Amino acid sequence: MLIHGAGGDLLSWPPEMRGLSSEHVITLDLPGHGKSTGSGCQTIDDYTERVIDFIDAIGFSRAVFIGHAMGGAIALTLALDHPERVAGIGLISCGPRLPIAPATLDNASNPATFLQAVQSLQQLMHITQNAASLTAQTLKRLAAIRQTLFLGDLHACDQFDVSARLGSIRTPVLVVCGMEDELTPQHFSDSLAGKIAGAALQRIDGAGHLVMLERPRRVAGLISIFLTTIPYIPGI
Numbered sequence: 001m002l003i004h005g006a007g008g009d010l011l012s013w014p015p016e017m018r019g020l021s022s023e024h025v026i027t028l029d030l031p032g033h034g035k036s037t038g039s040g041c042q043t044i045d046d047y048t049e050r051v052i053d054f055i056d057a058i059g060f061s062r063a064v065f066i067g068h069a070m071g072g073a074i075a076l077t078l079a080l081d082h083p084e085r086v087a088g089i090g091l092i093s094c095g096p097r098l099p100i101a102p103a104t105l106d107n108a109s110n111p112a113t114f115l116q117a118v119q120s121l122q123q124l125m126h127i128t129q130n131a132a133s134l135t136a137q138t139l140k141r142l143a144a145i146r147q148t149l150f151l152g153d154l155h156a157c158d159q160f161d162v163s164a165r166l167g168s169i170r171t172p173v174l175v176v177c178g179m180e181d182e183l184t185p186q187h188f189s190d191s192l193a194g195k196i197a198g199a200a201l202q203r204i205d206g207a208g209h210l211v212m213l214e215r216p217r218r219v220a221g222l223i224s225i226f227l228t229t230i231p232y233i234p235g236i
Contacts, residue, residue, distance in 0.1 A: 002028070007141075013068075014216035048077040065090070070160075073157065076096075083170065083171060087172075088226070096192060097162075103120075104120050
């Protein structure tokens with residue numbers, strides 16, 4: 001199951017990941033995002049419960065959750081609070097904390113300065129591949145998000161902190177980071193990999209925060225290899 005980040009939707013994932021061969025991939029829109037109804041959530045815990053509701057509704061007992069940024073925070077919370085539902089987690093451009101600069105939160109809370117918040121976040125993403133098209137596309141999509149929804153996502157990220165709990169995670173974990181990312185910089189991923197027993201860390205040169213869109217084949221390949229390491233036990 002692919003879980004997008006703040007202000008995103010299922011199209012935040014490239015076709016290479018949404019269509020992984022030989023895998024049953026589910027790509028969801030979180031509440032209020034994309035084609036999902038609702039007003040969105042204000043905390044990672046609330047988003048996590050909505051994901052649990054979703055997999056209950058489709059009849060899944062367990063899944064591998066791959067999350068980008070805020071989606072990674074949801075995957076981490078699933079592994080911590082609902083380990084029986086988690087076969088493994090992939091954390092892309094994530095960290096044990098996801099702090100947002102106070103100035104960015106202030107700008108995002110005001111419709112008059114909302115675009116400034118979007119632009120500041122985009123700059124920190126440091127998009128390095130396909131810069132002309134991907135940078136323009138990202139700015140357009142973020143600027144079109146409902147302000148209150150995006151603000152709620154940013155607050156959910158800013159309040160998130162599982163630094164003291166990482167050592168209790170026992171599920172298989174893959175951590176992926178773009179080396180140029182300044183929004184969730186490399187030391188965030190290093191911290192995850194260093195504190196979660198057995199976690200595998202993959203650093204990708206020449207990529208920023210949207211590493212799965214900048215290097216889709218590379219990230220899809222890493223996810224495919226990771227999935228082969230997780231035993232499938234029907235009915236569990």
